[in-house]
Amino acid sequence: MAKTTVERPVEDDIQSKELLSSYRLMLLIRRLEESVYRKFHEAKIGGYLHRYDGMEALVAGIIPFLQIPGDYVLSTYRDHAHALACGTSPRAVMAELMGRATGCAGGKGGSMHLIDPENGFLGGDGIVGGPVPISLGVGYALKYRGNGNVCVVYFGDGAMNQGGVHEAMNMIGLYRLPVLFILENNKYAMGTSVERSTGQTDFVLKAKAHGIDGEHVDGMDLLKVRDVAGRAIKKMRETCEPYFLEMSCYRYVGHGIGDDNTKAWTTYRTEDEVAQWRERDPLLRTGDYLEARGILTPELIEKFEAEIAAEVEDAIEFAEASAEPPLDSLYENVYSK
Numbered sequence: 001m002a003k004t005t006v007e008r009p010v011e012d013d014i015q016s017k018e019l020l021s022s023y024r025l026m027l028l029i030r031r032l033e034e035s036v037y038r039k040f041h042e043a044k045i046g047g048y049l050h051r052y053d054g055m056e057a058l059v060a061g062i063i064p065f066l067q068i069p070g071d072y073v074l075s076t077y078r079d080h081a082h083a084l085a086c087g088t089s090p091r092a093v094m095a096e097l098m099g100r101a102t103g104c105a106g107g108k109g110g111s112m113h114l115i116d117p118e119n120g121f122l123g124g125d126g127i128v129g130g131p132v133p134i135s136l137g138v139g140y141a142l143k144y145r146g147n148g149n150v151c152v153v154y155f156g157d158g159a160m161n162q163g164g165v166h167e168a169m170n171m172i173g174l175y176r177l178p179v180l181f182i183l184e185n186n187k188y189a190m191g192t193s194v195e196r197s198t199g200q201t202d203f204v205l206k207a208k209a210h211g212i213d214g215e216h217v218d219g220m221d222l223l224k225v226r227d228v229a230g231r232a233i234k235k236m237r238e239t240c241e242p243y244f245l246e247m248s249c250y251r252y253v254g255h256g257i258g259d260d261n262t263k264a265w266t267t268y269r270t271e272d273e274v275a276q277w278r279e280r281d282p283l284l285r286t287g288d289y290l291e292a293r294g295i296l297t298p299e300l301i302e303k304f305e306a307e308i309a310a311e312v313e314d315a316i317e318f319a320e321a322s323a324e325p326p327l328d329s330l331y332e333n334v335y336s337k
């Protein structure tokens with residue numbers, strides 16, 4: 001018997017395509033982070049690094065809504081995902097991690113300082129809370145230009161205890177600048193839980209104290225993130241107002257590469273806690289959602305996995321074959337001209 005095809009509204013098709021592409025982006029981020037862990041332990045990557053495993057929906061559900069060029073993204077040191085979501089190639093990310101001249105910061109930034117202004121990514125930042133005062137300047141410039149552009153700034157629950165963050169938020173609230181705050185509430189700042197570091201654990205209330213409206217979002221749910229962020233960004237373009245999203249999320253591995261990734265629960269979180277959050281993995285949940293609707297199939301997952309494995313391998317080969325920055329470039333780009 002011939003299969004009957006169900007007519008679906010065009011919006012459904014657009015939504016399906018977007019969801020599929022966000023799913024693939026999350027898979028790329030996860031697989032790249034896993035490869036980065038291996039490469040660090042092979043001593044191919046030096047310095048330090050922080051992974052985004054578990055938090056992928058926070059970039060895959062927001063950054064695709066941005067208009068680049070025009071909009072900007074600022075991130076913390078946990079920034080590989082943000083660069084990839086902005087469109088920085090896996091080659092340029094991997095080469096930067098390996099300190100090569102072909103990296104997106106010319107091999108001088110490393111993991112915490114990926115940057116790609118042409119793709120709207122104004123960089124990661126090793127200073128906890130550092131991106132927020134920068135977003136004040138970016139937001140001011142965007143308001144001044146008046147093109148309806150927005151600046152999305154990512155920062156952590158620990159960063160919310162930094163003085164400079166509140167000074168900047170005060171001014172963003174005062175000047176009504178188009179800054180979208182994405183508070184990555186992954187429950188810990190290194191090994192210190194939110195409950196042990198602040199008397200007010202509701203971060204939206206803290207934003208409201210600065211005259212900035214906001215809401216809580218389940219950051220493990222790609223659809224919810226997309227829904228809230230899509231509406232917020234659309235409104236911000238019309239009103240040129242700041243907005244604040246507290247994203248409840250979780251990092252699956254240790255704080256950084258020095259915090260044993262395989263036994264991250266031994267000191268400050270329990271194995272049970274990690275396992276419970278693993279059940280809410282945004283990749284699995286989005287995959288299940290798409291499979292249930294016939295948008296994703298096991299064959300397509302296999303195809304994505306194969307393509308991504310090749311992309312990551314290509315990035316590694318490219319980085320390893322690239323030269324380190326020449327010694328006489330040491331003083332280049334120290335100051336802007």
Ligand SMILES: Cc1ncc(C[n+]2csc(CCOP(=O)(O)OP(=O)(O)O)c2C)c(N)n1
Binds near residue numbers: 156159160184186190
């Ligand atoms: C100004 C400053 N103080 C302290 C540190 C050391 N430090 C690095 S990461 C970190 C924890 C930040 O936690 P959070 O803001 O929740 O971000 P997460 O790592 O959870 O993404 C600290 C204290 C730093 N890099 N900068």
Ligand SMILES: [Mg+2]
Binds near residue numbers: 189
């Ligand atoms: Mg945190």
